[in-house]
Amino acid sequence: MTHEHCMTTDWRSFGPDMLTPALRAALGVFVREGYHGTSIRSIAGAAGLSVPGLYHHHRSKQAILDAIVTATMTEMLAHSHAAEDDSDGTARGRFDNLVEALVRFHMERRDHAFLASTEMRSMDPQVLARHIAQRDEQQRLLEAAISDGVADGSFVSAYPADAARAVSSLCVSIATWYRPDGPLTEDEVIERHLDFARRIVGAA
Amino acid sequence: MTHEHCMTTDWRSFGPDMLTPALRAALGVFVREGYHGTSIRSIAGAAGLSVPGLYHHHRSKQAILDAIVTATMTEMLAHSHAAEDDSDGTARGRFDNLVEALVRFHMERRDHAFLASTEMRSMDPQVLARHIAQRDEQQRLLEAAISDGVADGSFVSAYPADAARAVSSLCVSIATWYRPDGPLTEDEVIERHLDFARRIVGAA
Amino acid sequence: MTHEHCMTTDWRSFGPDMLTPALRAALGVFVREGYHGTSIRSIAGAAGLSVPGLYHHHRSKQAILDAIVTATMTEMLAHSHAAEDDSDGTARGRFDNLVEALVRFHMERRDHAFLASTEMRSMDPQVLARHIAQRDEQQRLLEAAISDGVADGSFVSAYPADAARAVSSLCVSIATWYRPDGPLTEDEVIERHLDFARRIVGAA
Amino acid sequence: MTHEHCMTTDWRSFGPDMLTPALRAALGVFVREGYHGTSIRSIAGAAGLSVPGLYHHHRSKQAILDAIVTATMTEMLAHSHAAEDDSDGTARGRFDNLVEALVRFHMERRDHAFLASTEMRSMDPQVLARHIAQRDEQQRLLEAAISDGVADGSFVSAYPADAARAVSSLCVSIATWYRPDGPLTEDEVIERHLDFARRIVGAA
DNA sequence: CATGAATGAGGATTCATTCAT
DNA sequence: AATGAATGAATCCTCATTCAT
Numbered sequence: 131m132t133h134e135h136c137m138t139t140d141w142r143s144f145g146p147d148m149l150t151p152a153l154r155a156a157l158g159v160f161v162r163e164g165y166h167g168t169s170i171r172s173i174a175g176a177a178g179l180s181v182p183g184l185y186h187h188h189r190s191k192q193a194i195l196d197a198i199v200t201a202t203m204t205e206m207l208a209h210s211h212a213a214e215d216d217s218d219g220t221a222r223g224r225f226d227n228l229v230e231a232l233v234r235f236h237m238e239r240r241d242h243a244f245l246a247s248t249e250m251r252s253m254d255p256q257v258l259a260r261h262i263a264q265r266d267e268q269q270r271l272l273e274a275a276i277s278d279g280v281a282d283g284s285f286v287s288a289y290p291a292d293a294a295r296a297v298s299s300l301c302v303s304i305a306t307w308y309r310p311d312g313p314l315t316e317d318e319v320i321e322r323h324l325d326f327a328r329r330i331v332g333a334a
Numbered sequence: 335m336t337h338e339h340c341m342t343t344d345w346r347s348f349g350p351d352m353l354t355p356a357l358r359a360a361l362g363v364f365v366r367e368g369y370h371g372t373s374i375r376s377i378a379g380a381a382g383l384s385v386p387g388l389y390h391h392h393r394s395k396q397a398i399l400d401a402i403v404t405a406t407m408t409e410m411l412a413h414s415h416a417a418e419d420d421s422d423g424t425a426r427g428r429f430d431n432l433v434e435a436l437v438r439f440h441m442e443r444r445d446h447a448f449l450a451s452t453e454m455r456s457m458d459p460q461v462l463a464r465h466i467a468q469r470d471e472q473q474r475l476l477e478a479a480i481s482d483g484v485a486d487g488s489f490v491s492a493y494p495a496d497a498a499r500a501v502s503s504l505c506v507s508i509a510t511w512y513r514p515d516g517p518l519t520e521d522e523v524i525e526r527h528l529d530f531a532r533r534i535v536g537a538a
Numbered sequence: 539m540t541h542e543h544c545m546t547t548d549w550r551s552f553g554p555d556m557l558t559p560a561l562r563a564a565l566g567v568f569v570r571e572g573y574h575g576t577s578i579r580s581i582a583g584a585a586g587l588s589v590p591g592l593y594h595h596h597r598s599k600q601a602i603l604d605a606i607v608t609a610t611m612t613e614m615l616a617h618s619h620a621a622e623d624d625s626d627g628t629a630r631g632r633f634d635n636l637v638e639a640l641v642r643f644h645m646e647r648r649d650h651a652f653l654a655s656t657e658m659r660s661m662d663p664q665v666l667a668r669h670i671a672q673r674d675e676q677q678r679l680l681e682a683a684i685s686d687g688v689a690d691g692s693f694v695s696a697y698p699a700d701a702a703r704a705v706s707s708l709c710v711s712i713a714t715w716y717r718p719d720g721p722l723t724e725d726e727v728i729e730r731h732l733d734f735a736r737r738i739v740g741a742a
Numbered sequence: 743m744t745h746e747h748c749m750t751t752d753w754r755s756f757g758p759d760m761l762t763p764a765l766r767a768a769l770g771v772f773v774r775e776g777y778h779g780t781s782i783r784s785i786a787g788a789a790g791l792s793v794p795g796l797y798h799h800h801r802s803k804q805a806i807l808d809a810i811v812t813a814t815m816t817e818m819l820a821h822s823h824a825a826e827d828d829s830d831g832t833a834r835g836r837f838d839n840l841v842e843a844l845v846r847f848h849m850e851r852r853d854h855a856f857l858a859s860t861e862m863r864s865m866d867p868q869v870l871a872r873h874i875a876q877r878d879e880q881q882r883l884l885e886a887a888i889s890d891g892v893a894d895g896s897f898v899s900a901y902p903a904d905a906a907r908a909v910s911s912l913c914v915s916i917a918t919w920y921r922p923d924g925p926l927t928e929d930e931v932i933e934r935h936l937d938f939a940r941r942i943v944g945a946a
Numbered sequence: 947c948a949t950g951a952a953t954g955a956g957g958a959t960t961c962a963t964t965c966a967t
Numbered sequence: 968a969a970t971g972a973a974t975g976a977a978t979c980c981t982c983a984t985t986c987a988t
Contacts, residue, residue, distance in 0.1 A: 164455055166370035170983055180948050182985080187947095191983065248452065251368055292518075292526050299507035300500055307499070314496075322493055326500050329533040374958055384974050386960080391972090395958070572863055574778035588969050590964080595968090599962070601865055610929055656860065681954055700926075700934050707915035708908055715907070722904075734908050737941040781979070782979060788976075792953050799951090 134330035141231055144238040148201050151186050152177040156194045161241045165195060165252035193250065202242040203264035206235050210271055221279030222333060229271055229327045232301035233320050237308050244305040263308045272298055276331050286332030298326045341463045345416035348442040352405050355380040356391050359397045365445045369399060369456035391402055399453065400461045406446040407468035410439050414475055425483030426537060432476055437504035437524050441512050448509040476502055480535050490536030501531045549620035549639055552646040556609050560585040560595050564602045569649045572643030573603060573660035575707030603657065604665045610650040611672035614643050618679055630741060637735045640709035641728050645716050647672055652713040680706055684739050705735045753824035753843055754849040760813050764789040764799050768806045773853045777807060777864035807861065809871045814854040815876035818847050822883055833891030834945060840884055841939045844913035845932050856917040884910055888943050898944030905913050909939045 149157065155177035159168045170191055174184040188194045213231035217223035236243045246261065253261060273294040279285035287293045300323060308319060353361065359381035363372045374395055377386040392398045417435035421427035440447045450465065457465060476499040481487035491497045504527060512523060557565065563585035567576045578599055582592040596602045625631035626649035644651045654669065661669060681702040686694035695701045708731060716727060761769065767789035771780045782803055786796040800806045825843035829835035846853045858873065865873060885906040891897035899905045912935065920931060 149510050150407055162455065164368060165368050166368055167456065169981075171981090180950095180985090183947055184948080185984075251366065252371060288529075289526050293530070295511070296527075296530050299510070300503060303503035303507065306503075322408070323500075325492075326534050329536065330530050332533065373956080375956090383956090386975085387973050389959070564988055570863065572778050574776055575864065577960075583920060586972090590963090590971095593963075657776075659774065660779060696937075697934050701938070703919070704912055704935075704938050707912060707918075711915065713909035714911075723954090730904050731908075733900075734905070734942050737944065738938050740941065772982080783977090793979090794954085795952050798978070 137256075141209045141216060141227075142234065144234070146241065147239065148205065149198065150187065152179060152184060153198050153201070153220065157198050157241050157245060160195070160198070160249065165191075165249045166242060187220050192240075192254050192257065195253065196222055197243075198242065199246045199249075199253070199257065199261055200264075202239060202246045203261060203268075205239065206232075206243070207268060209235055214271060214275075217311060220284070221275050221282055222284045224275040225272075225279060225285075225327070225331065226324060228275055229297060229301065230320055230325055232268075232272075232298070232333060233304060233323045234316070236301055236304040237310075237316055237319060240305045240308060243302065247302050247305070269294060279331065279333070284333065287330075290331075293331050295329050300330075335391065341389060345413045345420060345431075346438065348438070352409065352444065355392070356388060357398065357402050361402050361445050361449060361475070364402070364449050364453065365397070369395075369453045378519060388516070396458050396461065397461075399457065400464075402446065403450045403453075403457070403461065403465055406443065406450045407465060407472075409443070410436075410447070411472055413439055414472055418475060418479075425479050425486055426488045428453075429476075429479040429483060429489075429531070429535065429537075430528060432479055433501060433505065434524055436472075436476075436502070437508060437527045438520070440505055440508040441514075441520055441523060444509045444512060447506065451506050451509070452474055455532075456497065473502060483535065483537070488537065494535075497535050500534050504530060504534075512534060547618045549624060549635075552642070555647065555650065556613065557606065558595070559610070560587060560592060561602065561606050564620065565606050565649050565653060568603070568606070568653050568657065573599075573657045581634060600662050603653075603661065606650065606659070607654045607657075607665065607669055608672075610647065610654045611669060611676075613647065614640075614651070615676060617643055622679060622683075629683050629690055629692045631694075633680075633683040633735070633739065633741075634689060634732060636683055637705060637709065637732055638728055640680075640706070641712060641731045642724070644709055644712040645718075645724055645727060648713045648716060651710065652710055655710050655713070676677065676708060677702060685742070687739065692741065695738075698739075701739050704738050708734060708738075753821045753828060753839075754762060754846065756846070759851065759854065760817065761810065762799070764791060765806065765810050765813070769810050769853050769857060771776070772807070772810070772861065774855050777861045779801075802916050804866050804869065807857075807865065808872075810854065811858045811861075811865070811869065811873055812876075814851065814858045815873060815880075817851070818855070819845075819876060819880055821847055822880055826883060826887075827889060832896070833887050833894055834896045837884075837887040837891060837897075837939070837943065837945075838936060840887055841909060841913065841936055842932055844884075845916060845935045846928070848913055848916040849922075849931060852917045855914065859914050859917070862911055881906060881910060891943065891945070896945065899942075902943075908942050912938060912942075 147154070152173075156168075156173045159172050159176050163172070168191075170184065171181060173191075173194065174181045177184060179187075190199065209231045210228055213227035214224050217227040250258060250261065273291055276285060276287065276290040276294050276297075280287055280290050304319065304323070308314075314322075346523055351358070356377075360372075360377045363376050363380050367376070374385060374388065374397075377395075377398065378385045381388060383391075392401065413435045414432055417431035418428050421431040454462060456463065475494055480489060480491065480494040480498050480501075484494050508523065508527070512518075518526075555562070560581075564581045566582050567580050571580070576599075579589060579591065581599075581602065582589045585592060587595075596605065617634055617639045621635035622632050625635040658666060658669065681699055684693060684695065684698040684702050684705075688695055688698050704713075712727065712731070716722075722730075759766070764785075768785045771784050771788050775784070780803075782793055782796065782858075785803075785806065785848065786793045789796060800809065821843045822840055825839035826836050829839040836946075862870060862873065885903055888897060888899065888902040888906050888909075892899055892902050916935070920926075926934075
């Protein structure tokens with residue numbers, strides 16, 4: 131299965147994110163205090179910048195949120211596409227890779243994913259619209275793999291769309307509780323959630 | 335299975351919640367704008383009170399959040415206990431009823447549950463501690479049913495604790511997307527999520 | 539020396555003041571927190587009354603201050619007049635008694651005197667005017683005794699009015715530091731300040 | 743008598759104080775209305791600043807009080823030390839200079855001194871502690887001069903510590919009534935209070 | 947890019963006071 | 968006289984944002 135997306139083989143590994151230091155600092159504060167609980171001054175402080183210095187890089191607080199969320203969703207989609215492209219092309223292969231990519235992303239980009247799923251109500255309409263569009267694209271990948279699997283008999287589900295949402299919700303929720311220094315290794319989390327996901331779709 | 339809990343048969347039905355009008359108004363604004371995005375003025379406005387009128391009933395914004403969250407978690411636990419008490423006592427019966435109770439609660443008390451799971455970072459340490467204690471009690475009910483089911487062969491799961499968290503996350507996420515006027519009826523949501531939950535724990 | 543004032547022989551002894559319990563409670567809070575730093579609610583609390591209960595007795599916060607200050611100054615003047623009436627009528631005798639009365643008053647009615655001298659800037663013009671009138675009457679008693687003493691050679695002072703103010707200031711300042719449980723007994727304080735006062739006016 | 747203190751010869755003259763315009767404006771309002779009776783808005787208005795403009799310079803209302811009081815006490819101590827250093831070293835010389843310095847300070851820095859002695863109950867514990875420490879240092883200078891004078895026979899007093907407090911109170915009270923446009927010139931006030939002070943300590 | 951200064955608008959909270967009961 | 972409920976105005980302080988340097 132080939133595609134126009136890059137990163138075909140690298141979707142399992144995560145380097146540093148694509149955020150500028152200022153955005154990374156903002157992310158940390160946003161996650162800890164919430165968007166509205168965060169002041170521009172505390173972002174600037176965390177970034178080691180003066181307030182006007184921060185404004186030199188970003189037009190507004192909302193633009194900072196936008197930049198983080200967009201970069202996050204873009205990276206998540208890139209990993210998902212790469213994972214699917216890297217699969218054997220079967221419904222089961224695509225599903226497994228998509229789930230693994232989602233699980234990995236919500237561990238490796240825990241804060242990013244948490245912010246994106248948690249601050250939707252703080253996004254300006256335009257920003258929110260773009261975010262939802264990207265989230266929906268992600269959702270469609272999963273739904274397609276499940277529907278195809280149901281069609282060819284690999285999966286057994288009476289309501290594939292709901293199953294897709296359930297699997298997706300499950301993966302997203304990982305960002306809520308996973309800690310790198312917690313009791314579970316990354317591989318254990320992947321293994322268990324792949325198991326849960328396969329069960330939800332009734333994989334043989 | 336009988337118990338000291340009340341509401342033994344009523345756990346499937348939900349009347350109006352136990353919130354005062356002011357708290358109910360606050361809940362609405364909190365859900366729409368977030369705790370920090372909500373001003374006391376807008377709460378008072380939504381409640382049809384003047385600002386000092388609101389303060390007459392509640393000591394602070396945080397106390398309002400506390401009152402809502404505590405009432406919510408208390409009601410959720412009451413329903414869960416009643417559901418379990420109302421079961422046939424088998425692991426499967428207890429699990430089914432607990433899941434159904436959770437699903438119902440996250441539909442019928444969508445805003446309440448959404449707020450409780452979404453504003454943990456806005457809670458003062460003391461409030462947060464009580465919230466977590468109640469959430470943990472809920473989680474233990476589910477875990478016990480699953481573990482018992484695994485022990486007696488009703489369920490098949492290599493990691494019951496993680497399965498309990500997965501089922502719980504799934505139910506909680508319902509509050510994120512369910513709408514009473516959406517495409518799915520309550521009964522459909524219950525049926526499908528019971529199905530997902532049973533699959534996750536490998537019910538026969 | 540006889541006069542129309544009562545309490546001729548009792549000016550050395552102080553029973554409970556003439557304040558109602560509510561006013562006494564208010565006095566305590568005013569002294570501790572200052573007039574503007576004190577809320578009606580804290581006065582009501584200290585008095586064991588509800589807020590409307592307090593308003594039943596007193597028209598406003600300012601009326602409370604007025605009642606305390608007026609009662610205080612009236613009592614002080616009564617003691618001063620009684621002390622003078624009780625003297626042998628000589629300049630020296632009147633001066634000694636007046637100073638002793640002042641010193642006693644600023645120890646026995648410490649809070650009252652402290653408030654009266656400290657919250658002049660918080661008094662409404664009308665209240666302030668009455669307060670100043672009473673303070674001036676007090677001052678005149680002292681000045682007259684000193685002037686008479688200078689005239690008859692009992693005292694030696696080139697500027698009796700300034701000496702009167704100095705003696706008065708000295709007595710008033712006692713309310714700032716004197717504590718009943720402090721190192722000095724009342725009699726010691728009286729003895730020493732009588733000494734200082736006599737020296738200031740150059741008593742033989 | 744030489745010392746490490748500066749201003750050895752200048753202790754009789756007062757230029758503009760060391761306060762910033764904002765602090766000077768605050769001082770005026772504080773003296774007129776009292777600390778608790780003064781709003782940040784009125785300080786900002788008096789200073790020709792917006793409210794946040796004022797906060798740009800000072801962290802809080804209490805910090806403004808602190809800055810004024812600390813500057814005041816520091817200047818008073820500097821003048822007292824300089825006055826003592828400038829004396830002939832005898833108990834009488836030191837006493838005279840200290841009293842003159844105190845009297846001058848309470849005329850030239852009337853508002854400053856009035857605020858410092860009047861708003862002690864409005865100071866936060868930390869601020870209050872520093873203020874008291876500086877006030878005590880001032881008091882010790884006076885006490886030492888008096889004790890030395892009693893020891894060498896220059897003064898006659900049975901209770902030097904109380905005499906020191908009396909002299910000090912007398913000087914402080916000047917800030918309460920002195921007005922530059924009043925009936926007494928500075929020199930007259932100095933002359934008279936030096937006379938009172940010397941009499942209190944029984945100077946020959 | 948940093949600094950320092952500035953601001954209108956708004957944040958949560960409390961004020962003195964009133965009134966129906 | 969007490970209670971509970973209410974309120975307009977004001978409290979201290981912080982917000983996101985801007986501009987001159």
